[in-house]
Amino acid sequence: MGRGKIQIKKIENSTNRQVTYSKRRNGIFKKARELTVLCDAKIFIIMFSSTKKYHEYTSPNTTTKKMLDQYQSTLGVDIWSTQYEKMQENLKRLKVINNKLRREIRQRTGEDMSGLNLQELCQLQESISESVAEIRERKYHVIKGQTNTFKKKVKNLEQQHGNLVLDLEANSEDSKYGVVENEEHYNSAVAFANGVQNLYAFRLQSLRPNLQDEGGFGSRDLRMS
Template identity: 35%
Template sequence: MVRGKTQMKRIENETSRQVTFSKRRNGLLKKAFELSVLCDAEVALIIFSTRGRLYEFSSSTSSINKTVERYQRKIKDVCVNNNGIHENTQILKDGDMSMTKRIEQLDNSRRKLLGDELDPCSIDELRQVENQLERSLEKIRARKYQIERQHYLRDEDLEVVAEKREEEVETELFIGRPEKQKR
């Protein structure tokens, strides 16, 4: 004979409910014991009946309290680590958002400096863009003047060196006895 699948809902008949509770409780306690023996696992099982009676099983030699304390420490550590991770994650998200905003601002500024998307700008924003462009242009011209001056000085130095070479006096080198001069 095949057993049918038990429907998972509250058993209405109190006597049947009590019998099922006792059988299943004993089966659950047996499974907890088997798990602890076969797998060398630390198992603690706490069951309260509807009448408030306590049933417990502990695989540890000391007591169920040691297992519950270990569980509470573990939960506390996990919560502390999760809070730390959550805080770090939040900091990274905030940093990411601020970097995204900064990139958008820089991109908008770049477009304005290139003369794009100026239609929605107010007169004050346009003045700021104009002033920024003028300051940039002054810096560019100063750097250009500096480079041109360096090239001019270098070219001038090369010309001076070339002129000195042309002005050098040629001398003859003679090795041997000096000749008598005719008078």
């Protein structure tokens, strides 16, 4: 039974369309290889699928550039000049943008302002003022963060000192430990400790003198002799 003819129209099902494209593409490339060998022909084929995938076939012992150069030579056209002109136009546009940005940078540092009129100077001043405001806001934010971090560290240190003092007072009944509150008692304790083996004298010294009358142990320093 013979094969039925396929109606030539767009295949609506995307999966079937992609499968058909893949099979027929491979068939075309196979025929191109055969034609290259049988007839010593140079063949160059470019394909783009509906999914924007790129496929290319070029005869052996040649390259895409060689085929395009031969195409230009045969038809007497120059496809590269158009592309070169577009690249040159794009380069000029980028240079203009670059020069404008460089000038704006110089103007923000107080340079190259001789060609500005009053309106442009006012706009420049307003732009710089907005930038300064943003920088100042960011600076205050950083300072606030550093200050909060410092306060947390101080609070942790005071808590550690307070816990140490509480532990010391809890063990103060031990005969070989003694806690003194002022310099006079501390010196006496040291003198006494020098004559007694295994006796230690501890002095509580305020880390923040202006808080001596507040009470508590968080602001005291512990020293041992």
